[in-house]
Amino acid sequence: MIYTLLSSLFENARGFAVFKYLTSRALIAFVTAFMISLAIGRPIINMLYRKGLRSFERSYGEVNSQKKTGTPMMGGLIIFITGIGSVLMWCDLTNPFVLVLIAAAVWFALFGAIDDFLKIKYRDPDSGLSRSFKFAVQIGFGLFLAFFVLNPDISPLPPEIANSFQIPFFKGILFNSTPFTAAFIVFIIVYSANAVNFADGMDGLTTVPSICVFIVLGTFAYIIGNIVHSQHLLYEYIPRCGEITVFCGAIIGAAIGFLWFNTHPAEVFMGDTGSLFLGGVMGTAAVLIRQEVVFIIAGAIFVIEITSTFVQEVVGFKFLKRRILYRAPIHHHFQHKGLAEAKVVTRFWIISIMMAALAIMTIKFR
């Protein structure tokens, strides 16, 4: 909104031209989101606690000074409010990419919040939304996104790029196929929402890897949306998708602001509100710039988390009737082996930073 106000001033006043640039707006959105989180974080946490939206154990136990029971949940609200708030302020709201991302954010945050609320209401992690309902929510959005991207009448992407498959270390488009792309888009959305959800199990474990992924996606969006850079670096140019950079900037700011409270020992958990929201939005952003494989590399932590859960529950429990890892998702495996929580989290951060660096590296190594 501020962007729309200021855009009328671009022509006349020289000083305001700075707001026209994507990079400067991304940074401003970043700082704004961060500052808002710091300001509203504490009141929101207090509100959540007062309303009884706290984490729980299966049974009403004694207060245990070593356990996290009682920490406010649904902290994803902080990321959602500040991130989307900053987006509304600093993004070009006529840009179709931004509108789809906002839709994704609202959709996933809404169902995540409902899920959290039900779980807390019944004090039972199994009485939230059912597994099939969650899948329906994710697949539903995936189908919508596939339709949006692949339908030439409404898609902001050029048709030959919309149904393309691109991989790192390889110049240009690998192949074009509409059915494959549609299926792949649905897969990416379901994968990313679930993977981030599984990763959300320790203080700060989801936040930093998500930030890394958004940095990578923001960088790629900037390059792909810039006609000079994309030609220079041999990417398929997608007009107007640079605005995604600003969006990513805002989300990064919000996530860092959330980390301020969420870092070990956590004062608030993001809950499904946060994890579904972050997962859904990052998957959508990756699809919109047609860089899903880069996204998978940058979010390697999420791949490990979801694969470990799948291997343990489906291959192990269902078929072999045994454990394959000590515990799943994999962060609990390490914790069971004797690594302190803070150590597991920091090591996962390191891995995600390394993987983000690798993803950025693919820009030049082609």
Added chain:
Amino acid sequence: MGKRFIFTGGGSGGHVSPALAVITELKREMPDSEILYVGMAGKAECAMVPKAGVPLRLVKSAPMPAGKSPVQLAKFAVTLTLGILKAIGILLSFRPDLVFATGGYVSAPTVFGAWILRKISFGLFKTKILLHESNVDLGKMNKMAAHAADFIAVSFPETIKSLKAEKSFYSGYPVRSTISRHDKSEARKTLGIPEKSFVIFAFGGSQGSRTINRVLAEAAPELLKDPDIFIINGAGKPFGSSGGYDGCKDVREILKKEGLADNDRYLLKDFIDDMGLYYAASDLLVIRAGAGSIMEVCRQGKPSVIIPITNLANDHQVGNARFIGKLGAARVVYEEPEALSPTGIAFADKNEFIRTVSELKGDADALKEMSEKAKNIFPGNPAEIIISNIKYMIGEAPKPEPVGCTLLFNDRLIGLNSVTLESFMRKVSNGTERPLDPDEERLIKSKIRLLFVSKNPIFNARACRIAGIAGFCDLLPSVLGFAKNPESKPFTSRDAFQALSMLMTGCEERFRDEIVEAVLLGIRNGYYETRFNAERCIPVFEKRFGFSGEEKRRLLEILYKNFRDRAFEVRTEAVSAASFIDSDSSVIMKMLQRCYYDPCWKVRISVMKALRHLSENGTITPETALTELDKILITSTGYTTEYELKQVYKTVKTAISTESR
């Protein structure tokens, strides 16, 4: 003008006969009323309702699918919707004043149809809805329909607790009064039973019950040694032409084997017409726990031995049986599956049955007390109570006085599945729930045995765990069987060993060698959790029985290999187990020294504890233990945090609450 009523409910005879009993009474009370029965094609109502001279209309319905498969759910939804539409048609054309439903999915279309009509017709459609529940625990259908109904009549006073008090009343289970009354000695004369006999009358409904027939036939040789005992067995005959279980043939074969084929004190009947005569002649009844039979027997004021069918939906027979048993009107004998047999056919333990029967036979006072109690469980005439409430509902009479109920009790064991049973037993063992009484223990053991024979290894594993938590030492043979069986699935063998370590302290000496054998196999198992759970058994065994020198040698050979296992838990437990059984300081110290820098600190903790244990039992001197302790790497990645605030909160809270007391 006469009032109009729709009756619905069915699927099985148990839902139809109470409706018919009410209809008979209703016709007598309000002769000008019009009655219609709504049922489903091919179910019990199609045979029974026309016979009673009541017009019958059919609708479609379907039971709620057990699984969550979307295809089945969709099918269910479509069928039910069609059924409701048809039922709405019937309701609109018949315009009843009241719908009386006895439960079962057959009644769903009519009840929900009437409810929907009431909701959307802005008060034009005023039909009242009355439900009747025949079991202690509400059926699936009635649970949902309870919201739609105006009133719910219940057969057991117990049930009112799970309903809204102002919407429910106790009525009992209406039965048609066709049971004739006879004098005891006259009845015996008619049937040719000696006057002084103790008559046991066992019947399992019209189709007979395999469990009742078998336990009776197998117990017969023992029971008939007593010259006073006379057995009447209503063994049942197969329903229709489809074959099925032929009770009479089955019993005859068993009797022949026992040499009792023509015993004149074992009266075998395939079908009994005049129940009243037999009731009158008998001293003790052996029955299933269907609501109908229980109600009938109690109203006759007869003491009974109840053998409920386990594993039914909602455990409703067990619930009914325990209700009557707790009130002191019956003894309950639980079914048990054939231990570890592939068929898993249920049977009742004949020794327990014989013991129960002979105990009751010798105790005339107890029998008398039981029959007194039985008479008082279901006061009033059910059909009359229901009719007076129907009259109240259609505005023809004032609200009737509620009929007094017998005492209520909370049955905490009903409706437990294997998962909830496990968490329940955990609560019992940590003291959150009160301890089991002997009857509850019998029921739980019977449930565990059912899980033992399940084909699903997850259930076998859970059964082992529950047995272990509960400390049921008499279940040790089954647990041992799973532990020794190399075919057991990983989770099953793991939990078998876990249970073994818990049950060993109380088990009998004769299992000693088998346990050693199992443990020797277990610590070499291919699955790491089995290995370390087997290793955990070693210290317990050493304390309980003690290993021989040769056994120790064989165990240590494997344990020392496990010191290098890939899974840290196996290493941890191997270290601990070895320190318990190795008394040769030079060997164990050499092996322990290899673990001083183990990458996993949990193993090093175990090494430290092993050193303590070794110095305690004198294998090494305290000085050596101290020097060795200092050689261990004590930097670790494990670290537990504490929330100081929560700590203070706890101390302050306990302090204040103790002061206030």
